[in-house]
Amino acid sequence: MVSASERAKLEERSARLQRLSRKRFGVVRVVFLQNPMSTVGVVLVVALLLVAALGPLMAPYDPNDTNPRVRMSPPSASHPFGTDSYGRDVLSRVLAAARVDLTIAVVAVSISLVIGTTIGALTGYFGGWLDMVVMRVLDALQSFPQFILAMGLAAAMGPGVRNLIIVIAIVMTPGSARIMRSRIISLREMAFVDAARIARVPTWRIISAHLVPNGIGPVIVHAALALSFAMLDAAGLSFIGLGVRPPQAEWGTMISDGVGNLLAGEWWVSVFAGLALFISVLGFNLFGDGLRDILDPRMRR
Amino acid sequence: MLEVTDLVMHFRVAGDLPFVPRVVHAVDGISFDVDSGKTVGIVGESGSGKTTVARCVLALYRPTQGDVLLEGKSIFKSRQALRRLRRTVQAVFQDPAGALNPRFTVGRTIAEVLRFAVPKERRERRRMIPQLLEQVGLHESLAQKLPHQLSGGQQQRVSVARALATEPRILVLDEPTSALDVSLQAQIVNLLTDLREGLGLGYILITHELSIIRQLSEWLIVMYLGKPAEIGPTGAVITSPRHPYTRALIASVLLPDPARQWEPPALLGEIPSPTKPPSGCRFHTRCPSAKPLCGELEPQAQAFSGTQVWCHYPVDDCSTEANSSSIG
């Protein structure tokens, strides 16, 4: 039982939220208000996108410009993040790497999203032997720990940005495929699908216009979170040398370059790259959580 | 116009053991026909097969045996026959919200039917949508709305409007009122009655509510576990039921009339599963007047002045049993 003053407070809060939710994208704003962490996530992601887009323009030096005279110098006025063992400016490299890592993550996840959704939709709708065969293939892929699988594929395909994207896309596909498949399986029994069938709507259209749009919610959320994992995979593979080719600036390679120097107390190469990676992954994670909350129909609070 | 002949539908379903499927005997032999202006009501409880019959008539399933004929031609025979079916026979489903794509506006839902089933040009479609909405008593501005913005009654009306888009001659109504509030059910029933008179439609009305059947249909089919129990004119079947199941069903109807004496439940026991239908007459396990023959032999149809009964010992008019449980 609530007291009169509590009741007044509740009513006022409810009225405020109601007014807010009636404005454009009100629901979105309300969710993010309720959930400050996801707002942080959005901010981080936007910051990352800006850096990726403008990075090379903002960088004070060319990321590949070597300057042996200032090798391994700590953070200073002229080099805010210090220099690495080749005399390259760490700040510029970190900014340039943002573009690389982000591109890899986004492209790979997008590819896996498209392919995974298609596979999931087709197997979910048609079932039968197609479903069985494809699911077993996905089972095989998913039975390996994700990174180990990525390592194996990367080793087989060789280094380079393009191969890295392909590897990560393959590794992330089963996730979206499964989610879409389970959504399709529950949606295909719904009455509006029957209604579409008796209206002679062709099968491909039933799948694309009726089933996929209604089932895609959780897949999108998964993809948002997958971005963070994709980024980690990219950095991880580069760290062990199976990813990006040097001298390409990339956070993973930078961390690995600087690891040897850590014991000598020269922390700035690894740490700044690592921080950048951490912030980006965190940003995507929080963003994904926020997205999930928006799409979650049970937003009653 | 539409004839269902000896329809049988069996499904293979995963059983308890892997690789050992079970057979669901959903429908095991039913025949009836529907014409413009005529309404056939199919009544039954869960497992009766009534929904399966509807789906076979709509060619959503392909029957294991038997046939559905539209103007003498089987609907399963050719693409053309199917096309004719889709234009002539449409459906309204049970769950008003589930029958509409939550991402499509009302207008788009109807437009889709017009585009694929009929098909009509865009301009034609734009013209027809407000007309169809008006026909079911909805304002044309509703075309821009999404299903969740409408009430249950409005959603159901949209389903009806969609069904009318192909200018069908027969509508299959699968529990059209069951998911609606009581005060809205009468609205839909009245709408359906008006439409039938105005457009000369035939209805196949599938429901578990006898009272709705009484209002809407002249012909009644009572089904139990996939087989017909009794078929005849609605009034006759309800006032003088001859099959023990029909009698029990009618006695079970709860009337909003407290003056009626308390009667013990008409029927005991659970409905058997369609995967293991009882031998002989499927109703014998729960039948109050079951005799040994009932468990051994399946009853054939017996005719009584317009009504057909599938029972070895149907109740006759003259017996005292008839007088005690009949209504009205």
Added chain:
Amino acid sequence: MPVLKVSELNVAFFTYYGVVRAVNGVSYDVSGNETLGIVGESGSGKSVSALAIMGLVEPPGFVVDGKIEIEGQDVLGFTEEAWYQTRGSKVGMCFQNPMRALNPVLRIGHQLTRVHRKHKHSGKAEAWRHAVELLKAVNIPDAEQVMQRFPHQLSGGMCQRVMIVMAISCDPALLILDEPTTGLDVTIQNQLLGLVRDLRERGGSAQIIITHDLGVIAKTCDRVVVMYAGHVMGEAEISSLFGRPLHPYTKALLESIPQIDRKMDLRPIPGSVPEALDLPSGCPFHPRCSHTMDVCRTELPQLVVSDDGQKVACHLYSRNEERGDLA
């Protein structure tokens, strides 16, 4: 003393989309050996009031006003601990959708014995025997076997009976049944109602049956409360409600229900149930009422007592009462 007394209950849900006033100024009571029916359509607040009785209203819903007394005790101030003691032993509730209300991963036996063991502190064997006895008493065949099964292996009717057993296992003074027959086949519904009636006759407990089906009410209840949009529209003895309905809503409802024994011109109630977020001013039924007067739009009618003992909340009657007679 009535087993349950609800006075001026107000329950509201404070959501993003506004305040949902689910229950507004609702009062009713039930005594032992009596069955009260609460009838209403969706959005009438009938289920929420029952949840409030059980202390199950969760944020963003809150009980904002009123009193609920179970056997004389005010339960609205109860701590979780106090509720724990009360639920199951003083009040039992059967929820809608029996298949979903039972825990799908626990066997029936486990679920049934838990309640008894907790409240009566009985041993495993004793609780088991008690549960089996009750299952037999509710006509479940093969009771011992059923104890070993999971809810999804039982039919809807059997799940409902299992829930009833769970609710009565500690012999509560009050049993609440929320939509006990919805979703069940007609012949099974009948069996269930017979069972509910037997239970009352044997145990003498108070019962509340919440439903939208007037047929169920007619068959099982002694008194009825009619709810609409969170308000009580009327309260009456069964015979009075059906024989001489006073409130326009009740009258219209009775006239719009198709009957099985004759074909009739159905007179549906125009319009639809209002959104709980946007209740009309004054009397909630006024937009759909055929006897609306000016006062109906602005003032909420209070419950008045009619000459045959019925209570009705409608300006048609309160106005006349001011003048000294009743329409």
